[in-house]
Amino acid sequence: MDGDLSLQDKKDLDKFIKFFALKTVQVIVQARLGEKIFTRSSSSPTGSDWFNLAIKDIPEVTHEAKKALAGQLPGIGRSMCVEISLKTSEGDSMELETWCLEMNEKCDKDIKVSYTVYNRLSVLLKSLLAITRVTPAYKLSRKQGHDYVILYRIYFGEVQLTGLGEGFQSVRVGVVGTPVGTVTLSCAYRTNLAFMSSRQFQRSAPITGIIVDHFVDPPFNSQRPPTMGHPCNYRAPDDEEGGPFPGVQDSQEVCTTSFSTSPPSQVSERPLAPPPLLLLSFIPVTLSFFSFPMLMLYPVKEGGVASSPAPPAPGADAHLADPAPNTPCSRYYPPPPPRLLHVACLSRSLTPADPLEFLNTFTRKVGAFVNKPNAQVCYMTLELLLFSLVHPPDSPPCPSPLQASLHSESSEGSGQQEDFVMVDFRPAFSKDDLLPMDLGTFYREFQNPPQLASLSLNISSQSMAEDLDSLPEKLRIYEKNIDEFDAFVDMLQ
Amino acid sequence: MNCRSEVLEVTVEARQVEEAMLALLHTVLLHRSTGKFHYKKEGTYSIGTVGTLDIDCDFIDFTFVRVSSEELDRMIRKAVNEFKDALSNSGSDGMGQISLEFYQKKKSRWPFSDECIPWEVWSIKVNVVNLANEQERQICLEKVGEKLGEKVINVVEVINRHEYLPKMPTQSEVDNVFDTSLKDVQPYLYKISYQITDTLGTSVSTTMRRLIKDTLAL
Numbered sequence: 043m044d045g046d047l048s049l050q051d052k053k054d055l056d057k058f059i060k061f062f063a064l065k066t067v068q069v070i071v072q073a074r075l076g077e078k079i080f081t082r083s084s085s086s087p088t089g090s091d092w093f094n095l096a097i098k099d100i101p102e103v104t105h106e107a108k109k110a111l112a113g114q115l116p117g118i119g120r121s122m123c124v125e126i127s128l129k130t131s132e133g134d135s136m137e138l139e140t141w142c143l144e145m146n147e148k149c150d151k152d153i154k155v156s157y158t159v160y161n162r163l164s165v166l167l168k169s170l171l172a173i174t175r176v177t178p179a180y181k182l183s184r185k186q187g188h189d190y191v192i193l194y195r196i197y198f199g200e201v202q203l204t205g206l207g208e209g210f211q212s213v214r215v216g217v218v219g220t221p222v223g224t225v226t227l228s229c230a231y232r233t234n235l236a237f238m239s240s241r242q243f244q245r246s247a248p249i250t251g252i253i254v255d256h257f258v259d260p261p262f263n264s265q266r267p268p269t270m271g272h273p274c275n276y277r278a279p280d281d282e283e284g285g286p287f288p289g290v291q292d293s294q295e296v297c298t299t300s301f302s303t304s305p306p307s308q309v310s311e312r313p314l315a316p317p318p319l320l321l322l323s324f325i326p327v328t329l330s331f332f333s334f335p336m337l338m339l340y341p342v343k344e345g346g347v348a349s350s351p352a353p354p355a356p357g358a359d360a361h362l363a364d365p366a367p368n369t370p371c372s373r374y375y376p377p378p379p380p381r382l383l384h385v386a387c388l389s390r391s392l393t394p395a396d397p398l399e400f401l402n403t404f405t406r407k408v409g410a411f412v413n414k415p416n417a418q419v420c421y422m423t424l425e426l427l428l429f430s431l432v433h434p435p436d437s438p439p440c441p442s443p444l445q446a447s448l449h450s451e452s453s454e455g456s457g458q459q460e461d462f463v464m465v466d467f468r469p470a471f472s473k474d475d476l477l478p479m480d481l482g483t484f485y486r487e488f489q490n491p492p493q494l495a496s497l498s499l500n501i502s503s504q505s506m507a508e509d510l511d512s513l514p515e516k517l518r519i520y521e522k523n524i525d526e527f528d529a530f531v532d533m534l535q
Numbered sequence: 536m537n538c539r540s541e542v543l544e545v546t547v548e549a550r551q552v553e554e555a556m557l558a559l560l561h562t563v564l565l566h567r568s569t570g571k572f573h574y575k576k577e578g579t580y581s582i583g584t585v586g587t588l589d590i591d592c593d594f595i596d597f598t599f600v601r602v603s604s605e606e607l608d609r610m611i612r613k614a615v616n617e618f619k620d621a622l623s624n625s626g627s628d629g630m631g632q633i634s635l636e637f638y639q640k641k642k643s644r645w646p647f648s649d650e651c652i653p654w655e656v657w658s659i660k661v662n663v664v665n666l667a668n669e670q671e672r673q674i675c676l677e678k679v680g681e682k683l684g685e686k687v688i689n690v691v692e693v694i695n696r697h698e699y700l701p702k703m704p705t706q707s708e709v710d711n712v713f714d715t716s717l718k719d720v721q722p723y724l725y726k727i728s729y730q731i732t733d734t735l736g737t738s739v740s741t742t743m744r745r746l747i748k749d750t751l752a753l
Contacts, residue, residue, distance in 0.1 A: 078589035083603045083719040085571040087581040094570045096586040096603070162697055168566050169691040171587055175598045176684040184598075213688055216695030 047221050051155040055220060058155070059115050061092045062163045063122050063143055066170060066227065067107040067196060068097050070124045070141050073174035074183040074192045074274040093164035103194075106272060110196040116143050118223055123202070125195040126179050127271050131188065137205035138179040138192075139231035144201070146226060150219030162218040166227060169216045177213065177231045183274065193271030206232045538653045541693050543686050544660040547595075547679050548672065552622060552661060554592040555683060556615045560635055560727070561590075561601035562687050563657050564611070566694045567637060568602050568722040572713070574706040585720055596680035599687070604720045614727040622663060625731045633729040634658045639701045640711040640724065649711075654699055657690075 047055070072079055081096035091097070107122075116122045121144040129135040153159055174180060183192045203210065215227040520527070547555050570583030586603030601608065615633070622629045635657045641650040666672050701723070704712045713721045 078591065078598070080588045081586035081603060083570070083586040084584040085719050087570065087573065087583050091584040094582045094584055096584045157703075165566055165694060165697075168585075168587075169695055171600045172562050172565065172687050172691055175589065175600055176687050180598065181596075214692070214695075216691060218697075 047155075051221070055155045055159065055222065056115060058160055058163055059220075059225065060111075062167070062225070063111065063116055064099075064104055064107050065092055065095075065097050065167055066122075066141070066143055067124055068099055068103055069167060069170050070126070070174060071100065071103045071194050071274055072098070073171075073180060074126055074194065076183050076186045076192065076274065093160065093167050095164060095167055097167070102272070106196050110198045112198065114198065116198075116225070117145050118147055120145075120199060121201050122196070122198050125197070125202075125205075125271065126183075126274075127193045127195070127205075128179075128182060128186075128190055129193055129271075130190045135193070136235070137207075137232060138182065139177055139229055140201065140203055140206065141229045142201050142227070144226045144228070145223040148219065148224045149221055150224070151221050153219055153221060155221065159218060159220050163225070166216040166218055166225075170227060173213060173215050173229065177229055178233075178235075179231060186274075192274040194274055195271035203230050206230055207234045209233050538656055539693075539698060540656045540658065541690075542658045542660060543689060544662070545679070545682060545686065546662040546664055548666055548675055549623060549663050551592075551594045551675075551679055552619045552663060553612075553615055554595050554597075555679065556618065556633055556659060556661070557590070557601075557611060558592065558595075558597060558599040558683050559657075559659055559686055559690065560611050560615065560633075561608075562599055562690050563635055563694075564607065564722055564725070565600060565602050566690070567655075567725070568604075568607070568720045569713075571715075571719070571721050572706075572709060574709075578705075580706070583719070583721075592680075594676065595683065596677045597683050599683075602720050602722075604717060606717045607720060607722065611727070614729075618729040621729065621731045622661065629731060630660070630662050631729060631731045632658055632660045633727065635725060635727050637723045637725050642711065654701060 081098060083096065084091070087094070111122065114120060121142050123143075124141040125137060126139045126141075127135050127137045179192070186192050210230050210232050212228055212230045215229065217227075218225045543559060545555050545559075565587070568585060570585050572580045572582060574580045587600050588603045589598055590601055591598050618631065618633045622631045625631070636653050637655040638651045638653040641652055643650055664675075666675055701712045709715060712724060714724050715721060
């Protein structure tokens with residue numbers, strides 16, 4: 043098979059596959075950074091943009107990819123995989139998707155390496171750009187922040203899909219035939235993201251102090267388990283410091299994009315300057331819901347009148363550290379009434395027969411995801427059902443299955459009747475960035491309105507007597523002005 | 536050579552028409568655009584670089600990637616806006632179809648004009664619906680996003696079959712295959728046209744055929 047391929051073609055093909063693998067990793071990781079990507083078109087070829095596509099190189103990602111490849115190339119039986127996972131602030135992690143670059147034995151001996159294969163690999167990269175925005179993990183990654191981050195892991199060898207849970211789906215990005223085999227790029231992604239009680243998460247050390255825009259070093263040190271991935275959003279080391287990843291200057295090969303018109307002939311190479319190091323900063327995006335069938339419970343805050351908590355200021359990572367007893371965080375507090383819980387079920391197709399039982403299933407997990415009311419979320423009527431479970435302030439405490447299920451620690455004592463434990467109340471359709479909690483404040487204030495004065499017996503009887511007394515006088519006035527009223531009615535007709 | 540024809544069908548609200556069309560048309564054009572060709576003396580050529588840009592839709596829960604070219608985006612938006620206006624003028628429950636056709640020119644001898652031979656046509660059938668309340672709109676916002684994702688996957692699947700593509704032209708023939716009028720990218724020659732049908736599905740007098748490029752001009 044290789045004997046039919048000229049030495050130059052073989053060399054070119056290996057180079058194309060190598061850089062295609064590196065660019066594939068870049069596209070996937072950059073699509074999970076949590077921000078929109080923009081690169082400029084350039085009418086003049088720069089010589090450093092492989093496959094005629096402007097794809098920036100994050101040095102650390104390139105380093106990790108090369109480390110995983112370890113000098114090998116994706117080939118038959120040797121797949122390069124990029125695993126994307128999610129890790130919450132409490133240390134739970136979950137695999138979201140696995141991108142696989144594989145090669146099978148089907149060869150296309152007649153294809154031109156330096157021309158057709160190159161162009162088709164370019165098309166495949168464009169397809170990858172499009173598909174990475176379509177899989178479910180994209181929306182998750184756009185909303186990552188201080189409650190969860192998206193991680194990536196690159197490995198080489200056999201594809202591992204068991205971590206994706208049951209019912210995972212696959213999408214094929216595309217294939218490119220080459221004289222040595224067919225390159226296939228595909229993605230397998232998780233479909234079931236529900237936090238069930240018998241979950242498949244791995245507990246690991248919780249993330250602490252992880253405000254991602256203040257990192258200088260990556261949030262995970264080198265002692266982390268090899269199964270844990272790298273975060274997709276951290277600030278790369280400054281260029282002047284050199285950094286642990288000096289970039290691609292020492293190993294970047296220039297890409298030659300000079301083609302012949304008819305017939306395709308040998309590519310002429312010319313040395314070009316190595317590309318400059320690119321420094322990328324990753325801007326965290328505030329959190330929001332993501333559209334998966336999931337039930338989320340809001341953390342309970344202790345003390346005081348509930349007001350909209352300000353989003354954690356940059357650097358304010360207390361809520362993610364191990365909580366002090368009085369720190370608002372994802373803990374449960376004993377529930378003297380009233381207790382407001384805002385639960386949003388994101389699956390519109392989910393209509394539980396027993397909402398309370400349904401809620402109980404999910405009450406083990408709290409605080410992993412923070413609601414952002416201005417997200418595009420559709421709240422089910424479950425929300426209204428839950429509000430109906432809330433008792434008014436003066437009613438006796440009535441244990442409900444929901445309240446019972448929320449007890450995760452022993453009660454702080456019985457003298458809590460007067461302490462109101464208010465949750466972060468966020469009514470639907472209210473926006474945090476405009477007059478925060480205006481709607482919420484209104485709702486709370488008018489939830490228990492005073493009784494109407496006119497409904498009280500004394501006042502109503504008094505007013506009725508007055509009305510009866512004034513009736514004769516009113517009748518006299520109306521009879522006096524009867525002509526005026528008739529003229530008005532005629533005018534209307 | 537037979538023209539390859541692909542049909543995509545979407546059901547959207549009126550306010551989603553523009554973004555849905557842009558998403559699909561730009562996805563196709565992303566794959567059908569290259570960098571600018573620079574021909575050299577020895578008969579070889581080099582190719583410029585295509586940049587990309589993520590676009591978040593406002594009325595659909597969807598993000599798509601387009602070529603980083605404002606000129607190209609303006610031309611596509613112009614065609615889509617014309618289609619959208621024609622749809623809205625036709626009535627609230629209109630149906631329509633917008634087509635993106637890639638073609639190559641074949642030179643003819645005088646006095647005949649150049650022949651335009653289509654080699655790939657993408658037709659997007661649009662069904663506009665009216666929704667009664669905000670809850671339905673919210674559902675539609677996400678559902679249309681999911682549907683567009685499926686359509687993008689369909690587009691990618693077709694394109695990666697690597698079926699017929701025009702042969703790379705010589706310098707003298709590049710204008711017969713590519714649109715070289717843009718300064719930053721070079722899509723294959725294309726034209727966009729649309730048809731509007733009313734709720735009865737009949738072709739009415741409002742059927743129009745607008746060409747972005749006047750291929751019949753001498």
